[in-house]
Amino acid sequence: MTTSTTTLxxxxxxxxxxxxxATWIAFFxxxxxxxxxxxxxxxxxxxxADMGWSAPETTNIVTWVTIGTALVAFAIGPIVDRIGRRKGIIIAVAGAAVASLLTAVAGPLIGILGGVGVVFLVLVRSxxxxxxxxxxxxxxYLNEMFSKVYTDPSQAKRRGLIYSLVQSGWPVGSVLAAGSVYLLFPIGGWPLAFVVGAFPAIFILIAARWLKESPQFVNRRAALALLAEGRTAExxxxxxxxxxxxEDRATPLRSVFRGESLRALIFVxxxxxxxxxxxLVFVILGTTILTAEDGKGINFSDALVILIISNATAFLGYLFHGWFGDRIGRRNAIAIGWVLSAIxxxxxxxxxxxxxxxxxxxxYSAGLFFLIGPFAALLFFTGESFPVHTRATGSAIINxxxxxxxxxxxxxxxxxxxAGSSWIDAAMIWGVVPVFIAAILILFSKNVNPKVARTD
Incomplete structure (x- = not known):
């Protein structure tokens, strides 16, 4: 008689x-x-302006917030490889919602506590x-989910395009943010916009009940549980x-620095x-480069077109490079895009x-199209470049x-x-050259056949 101890x-x-x-929930x-x-x-x-900060003070705080963002983004990877992708999505959405609410109360705290309140703001934004x-x-998550249903070549070759639609949530979210500022700022100032920003997370947290965990994650965990019981053959x-x-049972943070994971970690x-x-140079500082006297020197009103262009370009660029990567390979699509962006x-x-x-x-529009668009292919390619054991950790480190x-x-x-350089020279050195080098380096990563779904 078979017992539960021998049942696989x-x-x-x-x-x-x-x-x-899962695709729709991930998009939202x-x-x-x-x-x-x-x-x-x-x-x-x-x-x-409300806090009375000077430009250097604001820049300094933004720098610390960016450092905190990087640390949090790095730390979440090993956690997701341990607790699962579904829970990782819930934590990320809930964390963003909590941060949005706490940002709304940061202003009064800074007014009361001064420097301690600023530290609180940095922690919240981190x-x-x-x-x-x-x-x-x-x-x-989607890399692993897609690989289980889009299995034959005719289906697999559409995975990049489907993922690019999910990644297009960036320009959609950016437009929603700009619209909320326009509508809510006159009513309740900046705190109201942050409070409202927390409510959509409730929808995601409810919808997450219908999310299934990644099969690769669940199956590997089940196999490791059998090993822990001493049932090696089973x-x-x-x-x-x-x-x-x-075979690799080391912690993901150790394993990511070995074998194929290390190659992906270095070049991707x-x-x-x-x-x-x-x-940083052409998106975040783009308007400054366009309007500066030692930059392009165009009118500020003309430069504001960038707000529309950047979001439209990002959306179209995502779709194109998602589609392009499905046909010539994501690595190659990324490299070609970044070369054309640099040019x-x-x-x-x-x-x-x-x-x-x-x-x-x-x-500028062409540059943005070929700079931002490849990120849809890049993020999916990053997931393809790691085995399930280190996939979330490797992706988080790279991100x-x-x-x-x-x-x-x-x-x-x-x-x-x-040192006296113009905006033109600075943008060329710190913007164009790094993007071109990035295009060359990505070619040293392992190519992945877009028609074959990785299942491990």
């Missing part, structure tokens, strides 16, 4: 309906996480880094049937890190300055590296301007 667990599977539901989770993440930047001028980390968790048989690897990671130099931005910087800026805006890149790029731009 069932291999977990998911249906197409499960995956479609990312959209609402972006809302809070972007909202702080949108409202920073009003926030700093917790908001969970919202930024959402994209790495999504990429890990564990290996179950792992083989489920298609998961149980450094590429991601350097690409954020371009994001477009270099041409924009070297083009004649002043006037209405029509040529400048055209080249956090983007924030480190933004910090160092800001330091570099500041140093160049202080």
């Amino acid at each position: 667990p069932q291999v977990m599977t998911v249906t197409l309906r499960d995956v479609k539901r 989770a990312w959209t609402f996480a972006v809302y809070d993440f972007v909202l702080f930047g949108n409202l920073l001028p009003a926030f700093s 917790i908001a880094g969970l919202g930024y980390a959402e994209q790495a968790i999504n990429a890990t 564990a290996r048989a179950f792992a083989a049937e489920a298609g998961v690897d149980i 990671g450094i590429g991601f890190f350097l690409s954020w130099f371009g994001v 477009s931005f270099a041409a924009m910087l070297l083009a004649p300055s002043g006037g209405g800026g029509g040529l400048t805006i055209t080249l 956090a590296g983007g924030q480190v890149g933004a910090i160092l790029a800001g330091v570099g731009v500041t140093a160049s301007l202080t």
